[in-house]
Amino acid sequence: MVYLDHAATTPMLPEAVDALTAALAVVGNPASIHSAGQQAKRLLEESRERIAATLGADGIEVVFTGNGTEAVNLAIKGIWWQRREDAATGAARRRILVPAGEHHATIDTVEWLAEHDGAEVVEIPLDEVGRVRLDVLAAELARGAASVALVTMLWANNEVGTIQRVEEVARLAARAGVPLHVDAIAAYGQVPIDFRGIRRATEAARGAGLVALSVSAHKIGGPAGIGALVLDRSAAVEPLIHGGGQQRKVRSGTQDVAAAASFAAAASVVAARLEADTARMATLRDRLIDGVVDAVPEARLSGDASAGGRLPGNAHFSFPGCEGDSLLFLLDAAGVAVSTGSACQAGVPEPSHVLMAMGRSEADARGALRVTIGHSSTGADVDAFLAALPAAHAQAARAGLAARATSFDR
Numbered sequence: 001m002v003y004l005d006h007a008a009t010t011p012m013l014p015e016a017v018d019a020l021t022a023a024l025a026v027v028g029n030p031a032s033i034h035s036a037g038q039q040a041k042r043l044l045e046e047s048r049e050r051i052a053a054t055l056g057a058d059g060i061e062v063v064f065t066g067n068g069t070e071a072v073n074l075a076i077k078g079i080w081w082q083r084r085e086d087a088a089t090g091a092a093r094r095r096i097l098v099p100a101g102e103h104h105a106t107i108d109t110v111e112w113l114a115e116h117d118g119a120e121v122v123e124i125p126l127d128e129v130g131r132v133r134l135d136v137l138a139a140e141l142a143r144g145a146a147s148v149a150l151v152t153m154l155w156a157n158n159e160v161g162t163i164q165r166v167e168e169v170a171r172l173a174a175r176a177g178v179p180l181h182v183d184a185i186a187a188y189g190q191v192p193i194d195f196r197g198i199r200r201a202t203e204a205a206r207g208a209g210l211v212a213l214s215v216s217a218h219k220i221g222g223p224a225g226i227g228a229l230v231l232d233r234s235a236a237v238e239p240l241i242h243g244g245g246q247q248r249k250v251r252s253g254t255q256d257v258a259a260a261a262s263f264a265a266a267a268s269v270v271a272a273r274l275e276a277d278t279a280r281m282a283t284l285r286d287r288l289i290d291g292v293v294d295a296v297p298e299a300r301l302s303g304d305a306s307a308g309g310r311l312p313g314n315a316h317f318s319f320p321g322c323e324g325d326s327l328l329f330l331l332d333a334a335g336v337a338v339s340t341g342s343a344c345q346a347g348v349p350e351p352s353h354v355l356m357a358m359g360r361s362e363a364d365a366r367g368a369l370r371v372t373i374g375h376s377s378t379g380a381d382v383d384a385f386l387a388a389l390p391a392a393h394a395q396a397a398r399a400g401l402a403a404r405a406t407s408f409d410r
Contacts, residue, residue: 002336002384006313006374007158007186012266013221013375019265020223023258030255031246044257047264054271055215055230056194063229063247064255068185068216070240071229072105074251075181075212076152078237080113083149083179093149094120097140099132100357103158103183107353110152119149126357129304130162138172145176152180155187155213159341159354159370160303161314163191166210171202174209179235181212185227189220189270190278190311195230206234217259221375222266226259270375281373282312284382288371289315291386296393300364302355313373316341318355318364322396327369330392336385341370366401 003011012020023043028036030044049059065071076096083093096110100123113119122140125133132153141148151173156163166182173180184193198210212235216227229251231237237250244252270277292299292315302316303309319327324340331338341352351365371385 002381004371004373004377004381004385005337005339006377007219007370007372008339009218009224010221010374011376012218012223012262013269015269016222016262016266020258020262023261026257030257031244040257044255044260047257047260050264051228051260051267052230054193054267055188055213056196056198057213057230058196060248061195061230061232063231063251064260065227065229065251066225068183068214068219068227069105071214071216071227072103072181072183072185073109074229074237074240075214075231076106076109076150077113077240078250079150079179079181079212079235080117080119081238082236084117084119086146091146093147094118095122095140095144095148096120097122097124097137097148097151099124099137099153099164100126101130101157101159101354102152102154103185106152106154106183126359128358129309130157130160130302130354130358131304132164132169134165134168134172137169141172141176141178145178148176148178150179150181153182155182155184155193156191156311157303157354158186159352159368160316160358161186161310162303163187163309163311167198167201170198170204170210174202174204177205177208179207179211180209181214182210183214185214185216185219186311188215189274190281190313192274195232199232207232207236211235212237217263217266220266220270222263223259226256226263228263277375278312281375281377284373284377284379285312285315287379288373288382288385291382292317292389295386295390302358302360302368313377315371315373317369317371318360319367319369319393319396320363321400322367322393323399323402324352324366324368326396326399327367327392330395331385331388334388334392336388338385339370339372341368363401 028040030041048062052059052062110121211232213230218224241252300318352368355365
C-alpha cells in the first residue's frame with residue numbers, strides 16, 4: 001500500500017515507538033509523592049519541557065489532553081465560559097469570531113455553544129485560496145470588541161493546506177484586547193511555530209492576543225491518544241473535566257506518562273530536522289502537483305499556490321465531473337491511500353465545506369481529492385500515485401456525479 005494520507009495520521013517514528021515501549025515499564029502515578037511516583041513525574045515533566053521547546057513555549061504552558069479535538073474544545077469552550085460575561089460590568093460577551101472552512105472540531109464546538117449556551121457565532125469569510133479575510137475580521141473587532149468572547153482559527157487549513165497570516169490575526173486580537181485560539185494541529189511539524197515569539201511580536205497584553213494553541217501527537221509521528229493545549233499563563237479557562245486538577249486546575253485526570261514521553265520523542269526529532277524534512281516534502285509535493293496537471297489537465301489545484309503559501313506536504317485538487325469518493329475508492333483498489341476532504345453522510349457524498357467557503361462551485365467541491373506527504377514519503381510513492389491516477393480518473397469520470405436524491409427522500 002502506498003500511503004499518501006499523512007494529514008489524517010502519519011506513521012509513528014521509530015524514536016517515538018522506542019520511547020513509548022520504554023516508558024510503559026515505568027511504574028508510578030506522577031501525582032504520588034513516593035519515589036516511584038516522582039520518577040514518573042520526572043519523566044512526564046521532562047517530556048512536557050521538550051514538547052514546549054518545539055512550540056516556543058514554557059513547560060508550564062503545555063496542558064496534555066487526550067487528543068487534538070479535546071484541546072480545541074478546552075480552548076474554545078473554556079475561554080467562552082470564562083468570558084461570556086464581563087465580571088466587572090456584567091456586560092455580555094456573546095460573539096465568537098470564526099473563519100469559514102474550519103475543521104469540524106471547531107465548527108461542531110461553536111455550534112454546540114450557540115445551541116446550548118447562547119453564543120453568537122460570527123463567520124469570517126475566506127478569499128479564493130482559503131485565507132481569512134483580515135479586513136472583515138478587523139471590521140468585526142472594531143464594531144464591538146467588548147462583545148467578543150474570543151477569536152478562533154486554523155494555523156493552516158487541514159484540507160487545502162493554505163497557511164493563515166497568524167501573526168497578523170494575533171496582532172488584531174491583541175490590539176482589540178480579545179483572546180485568540182489557534183488550531184495548529186495540521187501545521188505542527190510542517191511549519192515553525194513560536195508561541196512566545198508571536199505574543200512578543202504582537203505586544204499582547206495579559207489575556208489578549210494569542211493565548212491558546214492546539215496540537216496533536218499523531219500528526220507528527222507520535223502516538224494517537226494524546227494532544228496538547230499551549231495555554232498562556234494569563235489565559236482564563238474554565239475546565240471541561242473536573243476531579244483532581246492535576247494540570248494547573250485546567251485539566252484533571254491521571255496523566256499518560258508513556259504517551260507524553262513518546263510525544264516528546266517525536267516532537268524533538270521533527271523539530272531537529274524540520275527545515276530539511278519540509279524542503280524534501282515540498283519537492284515531492286511540487287513533483288506530484290506537476291504530475292497531476294500533466295496527467296489530468298482539467299484538474300484544478302486548490303489553496304494557495306504561491307511559494308510558502310501552503311503546507312509543504314499538501315496537494316489538493318478538484319476533478320470536474322467526478323466524485324471525490326469515487327476517485328478515493330478507485331485509487332485505494334489500485335493500492336494508493338489518499339483522502340477526499342469531504343464528509344459523507346448516510347452514504348450520500350457531500351461537497352467540501354472548505355471549497356464552498358472559498359467560493360468554488362458545488363461540482364468542484366464534490367470532486368475534491370487531498371494527497372498529503374509525510375516524513376516517510378518517497379519519490380516512488382509519488383510515482384505510484386501518478387501511475388494509478390489516469391485510469392482511476394477515467395473510470396470516475398465515466399461514473400460522473402452521484403444523484404443527490406436517494407430512496408430515503410421519496
